[in-house]
Amino acid sequence: MKTQWKAWLYLLPAVAFLGVFMVYPLVDVLVYSFEEGYNFASQSYSGVGLFNYSYVLHDPYFLQAVKNTFLIVIITVPLSTGLALLISLGLSSIRKLRDLFQTVFFLPYVTNTLAVGLVFMILFKKTAYTDGMVNLLIQFFGGTGVDFIEGPYWAKMFVMCFYTIWVVMPFKILILTSALASVNQVYYNAARIDGTPRWRMFTRITLPMISPMIFYLVITGFIGAFKAYSDEVALFGTNLNAAGMNTIVGYVYDMLYGNSGGYPSFASAAALILFAIVFTITCINLLISRNNVQY
Amino acid sequence: MKLVLDQLTKTFPNRNKKGPDVVAVNSFTFEIPDGTLVGLLGPSGCGKSTTLNLISGLERPTSGRILFGDEDVTELPPENRGVGLVFQNYALYPHLTVRQNILFPLQNLKGDARPSKEEMLRKADEAARLVQIDWLMDRKPSELSGGQQQRVAIARALVKMPRVLLLDEPLSNLDARLRLQTREEIRRIQRETGITTIFVTHDQEEAMSISDLIVVMSDGVVQQIGPPQSVYDHPDNLFVAKFLGTPPINVFTGEVKDGWLTLGEDRVLKLQGAPEGAVTVGVRPEGFRIDAEGPFRCGLKAVEVMGRDTSVVGTHPACQSETFRGIIPSEDRDGAAGDTVRFSLKPNKIHLFDPATEAVLRDWSVAP
Ligand SMILES: Nc1ncnc2c1ncn2[C@@H]1O[C@H](COP(=O)(O)OP(=O)(O)O)[C@@H](O)[C@H]1O
Numbered sequence A: 001m002k003t004q005w006k007a008w009l010y011l012l013p014a015v016a017f018l019g020v021f022m023v024y025p026l027v028d029v030l031v032y033s034f035e036e037g038y039n040f041a042s043q044s045y046s047g048v049g050l051f052n053y054s055y056v057l058h059d060p061y062f063l064q065a066v067k068n069t070f071l072i073v074i075i076t077v078p079l080s081t082g083l084a085l086l087i088s089l090g091l092s093s094i095r096k097l098r099d100l101f102q103t104v105f106f107l108p109y110v111t112n113t114l115a116v117g118l119v120f121m122i123l124f125k126k127t128a129y130t131d132g133m134v135n136l137l138i139q140f141f142g143g144t145g146v147d148f149i150e151g152p153y154w155a156k157m158f159v160m161c162f163y164t165i166w167v168v169m170p171f172k173i174l175i176l177t178s179a180l181a182s183v184n185q186v187y188y189n190a191a192r193i194d195g196t197p198r199w200r201m202f203t204r205i206t207l208p209m210i211s212p213m214i215f216y217l218v219i220t221g222f223i224g225a226f227k228a229y230s231d232e233v234a235l236f237g238t239n240l241n242a243a244g245m246n247t248i249v250g251y252v253y254d255m256l257y258g259n260s261g262g263y264p265s266f267a268s269a270a271a272l273i274l275f276a277i278v279f280t281i282t283c284i285n286l287l288i289s290r291n292n293v294q295y
Numbered sequence B: 001m002k003l004v005l006d007q008l009t010k011t012f013p014n015r016n017k018k019g020p021d022v023v024a025v026n027s028f029t030f031e032i033p034d035g036t037l038v039g040l041l042g043p044s045g046c047g048k049s050t051t052l053n054l055i056s057g058l059e060r061p062t063s064g065r066i067l068f069g070d071e072d073v074t075e076l077p078p079e080n081r082g083v084g085l086v087f088q089n090y091a092l093y094p095h096l097t098v099r100q101n102i103l104f105p106l107q108n109l110k111g112d113a114r115p116s117k118e119e120m121l122r123k124a125d126e127a128a129r130l131v132q133i134d135w136l137m138d139r140k141p142s143e144l145s146g147g148q149q150q151r152v153a154i155a156r157a158l159v160k161m162p163r164v165l166l167l168d169e170p171l172s173n174l175d176a177r178l179r180l181q182t183r184e185e186i187r188r189i190q191r192e193t194g195i196t197t198i199f200v201t202h203d204q205e206e207a208m209s210i211s212d213l214i215v216v217m218s219d220g221v222v223q224q225i226g227p228p229q230s231v232y233d234h235p236d237n238l239f240v241a242k243f244l245g246t247p248p249i250n251v252f253t254g255e256v257k258d259g260w261l262t263l264g265e266d267r268v269l270k271l272q273g274a275p276e277g278a279v280t281v282g283v284r285p286e287g288f289r290i291d292a293e294g295p296f297r298c299g300l301k302a303v304e305v306m307g308r309d310t311s312v313v314g315t316h317p318a319c320q321s322e323t324f325r326g327i328i329p330s331e332d333r334d335g336a337a338g339d340t341v342r343f344s345l346k347p348n349k350i351h352l353f354d355p356a357t358e359a360v361l362r363d364w365s366v367a368p
């Protein structure tokens, strides 16, 4: 009994901190999202109901943001995880170069988002002086250039996904190379003695052994991609609605502080919808991983 | 399958780049007849695992050749050698069930060698029955005891009917009782399958009890090869004599003077043909006989009754360690009382070694 009391005492700072900075705002957001006709200046509201949700769900900007977010999630999470796995496999098979390459691949991770954004500008943006390096390449091979930053939707989405993958890869590579290195060599030796083909070694030994890490990356990848916002700003500027590249978090931010800002109720409703989506997907992920991660 | 190792040598570069290379296995030459169970014996770090890895193909030899029957396999990768290897920590795939683990080697086979699905299952069941784990087929390795895991590892190594079966310290992770039982199992399985088997251990008793042949190694060099009893009775050098036998052999600093083997002040045995001069003397514990008139006069430290036998702990000035230990039948125990005790020594339990080279001296006999 006494030890339990002590345990709670030790937990108190963390619990208090979480309560003040996590639980209270969450509850507050929940309350806001149901208050209709909230007036920022007078801090008063006209009624309680689902109008905020209905408004947000019918707002074309929000629907565009949802579409963009889902596209980014569906394209970047599998691609970045798969690519990171390929690169990690390559890295672990060349022992000597591993350290050097790990540094190179990790550079984007320690570099400021906006700095990486600048690099992408140089690669993709059309200015008065140049069409951007990628367009120069396309033109060199006889294609016609595209304005990736202010051009068609698919081009912007391409740059957006490219950028997102670029930014999240280093972390994934780091995690996967260490996961690969932690697989006991003795399993590979046993498999070699038994004449296991390379591909089978990968699917039957390597993959199951690192599957907990892969699922970790997929789950955190989903959550991270759903929360995408700053990368979009780095590429397309702050007026994301105009660029047609807004995300759900971007929409929430705009509702609070943007040009059309001052609508905490709409922002709260949008945030809770995002929460519901992320929560559902994470639950599905966990269910799948429980049935597939093998130990 | 007859197995021939010819001048097999493996050196590893030193961790410290400037240091000399580590010679893990040095000119290992040995021909193992078909169907024998060989115990490879030696202290930790003497190159036993390296030898197995060379035979299995996981390591490539620095020089020398390996032949399975008449086929030179030195250059073959492990998958083409047809060996089964049981790793020291078993290396069972933790995410696969026992059945999937045992099936794994079969599923790797290609073309004509690949059995049908039913055939594979039948073979896996057969292997599991051989090691008596057929009732555990659907468990994961983490749900098995050490002894059961070990059997699964053996079944996995056996299921593809290897030409040579290699076991690296298969018993070291088991408790004492299970060890006794499992080593008999290994013997039985080897007999039933007739597969040439090499089994590594640092425990001399294990190797002695089940092997047809034992190979004693030290520092990468083979010290002696032969049937267990003959190696025990006729060690080639002091290392082998010390390494085999529990309790270990007692070592004395002695001298051959005027044809008498002399330990300290005591002239214990009249010899014929032994060179005069200093000599290292090994006496097996069972070589002591309590004898009130015996020539070997010792201090008596302790008498430990162990049932059928009694262990006598004594002191003697010529002894190289503080005490020596003799094993006598318990009915002779009455002779061991007081502060001193006298023994006579059984000549066939005495070994003489050159003090400089530690090689055994053979050309002597007891004078009539
Ligand atoms: N991969 C390696 N690199 C360097 N030295 C090694 C390697 N493997 C083994 N050795 C050395 O070779 C010697 C024999 O090792 P090993 O065969 O594992 O001994 P044992 O199995 O008899 O205990 C040891 O001195 C060990 O340090």
Ligand SMILES: [Mg+2]
Pocket: B045, B048, B049, B050, B168
């Ligand atoms: Mg070893």
